[in-house]
Amino acid sequence: MAEKDYYKTLGVNREASSDEIKKAFRKLALKHHPDKNQGNKESEKKFKEINEAYEVLKDEQKRAAYDRYGAEGAQNFNRAGGGGFQGQAGGFEDFADVFGDIFGDFVGRRGGSSSAKRQNSNGADIRYNTEISLEEAYTGVKCNVKFRVAGVCGECNASGTKSKNGTVDCSTCHGSGKVRYQQGFFMIEKTCVNCAGSGVTIKDPCVKCKGQGRYEQEKNLSVQIPAGISDGAKIRVAKEGEAGIRGGAAGDLYIYVSIMAHDFYQRENENLYCSVPIKMVTAILGGSIEIPTIDGNVAKVNITPGTQSGAKLRLQGKGMPIMQTSKYGDLYINIGVELPVKVTAKQRELLEEFDKIHQSGANPKTEGFFAKMKNFVSDIKKHN
Ligand SMILES: [Zn+2]
Ligand SMILES: [Zn+2]
The missing domain is CATH 2.60.260.20 (Urease metallochaperone UreE, N-terminal domain)
Structure with missing residues (x-):
């Protein structure tokens, strides 16, 4: 789709003043207003287009965003200004704030x-x-x-x-910072122009x-x-x-x-989480691994024989400090067992040998799964 040219849509040049834009919009809006052009699809489309263009060009900041980044930039400006940053910033909703992170x-x-x-x-x-x-x-x-x-x-x-x-009291407002005057039946109060509301002059x-x-x-x-x-x-x-x-x-x-995001740890409140791969043989036979902790030390962690992928270990007190206490969160380790991605001829021989020596109960999940599967298949056969 071709990039929308909001200036062209309103028939003004890029240097047009906000007054000129307003005038151009009014003229076109009157001409293409749905009330005047009932059932005219072309006018209806045009009316939408000029509204969209004016929505952006009437707002100095949106117009600047459009000039720099095009229609999408102006739309993004809408989104960012529309709420993305408000909750966190609480009161800093101006342009500089929205784009501050950049x-x-x-x-x-x-x-x-x-x-x-x-x-x-x-x-x-x-x-x-x-x-x-x-x-x-x-x-x-x-x-x-x-x-x-x-x-x-x-x-x-x-x-x-x-x-x-x-410093003397402002002669215009007599130190109050405000001036009042009568307009018809009404008393109008305004900030004093002479002292800009400060109440004093120097x-x-x-x-x-x-x-x-x-x-x-x-x-x-x-x-x-x-x-x-x-x-x-x-x-x-x-x-x-x-x-x-x-x-x-x-x-x-x-x-x-x-x-900043950390290469190794993810944080959730006071706790830290990390994923640690271990070798197949360590997982089967057990052993110990060394894990760097956030305090700059290394923790020795015991791996019990038969540890599976997805096993979670907890290192108590190795998480983040809890503010206003002397306590610490924990470090949770998510174990991933890494299988060798390639084996030598000798290793293959040993693994095949290993597989031949079957020991019942060594793979309870696999055995259980296939036992259940057998029952399921024979049940279906019975019902048919
Ligand atoms: Zn004054
Ligand atoms: Zn001074």
């Missing part, structure tokens, strides 16, 4: 408190993504977090003014922070990720987010931890 570490923002009397004075929370290995999750690890964010201005001590008493703004009491700086923190942390967990570091305006409360830093 770009690796990134810093996202979410708005500060808006319920305060004076708006916009609190700093935003910051999200930081980090990825650690399973071994690091086992031992715990120091995470060096480096990002740029508005920090407190040391020059003016967050006051935003050169002199101590350089007589002599600090040069370094331009009166904000904060400016963008590089932050370098070392944060301990505790042993036993689970994939997708977040760590809150209080007050290490964006600084507030002129001494407003700082936001928090949230470190989102994801754990």
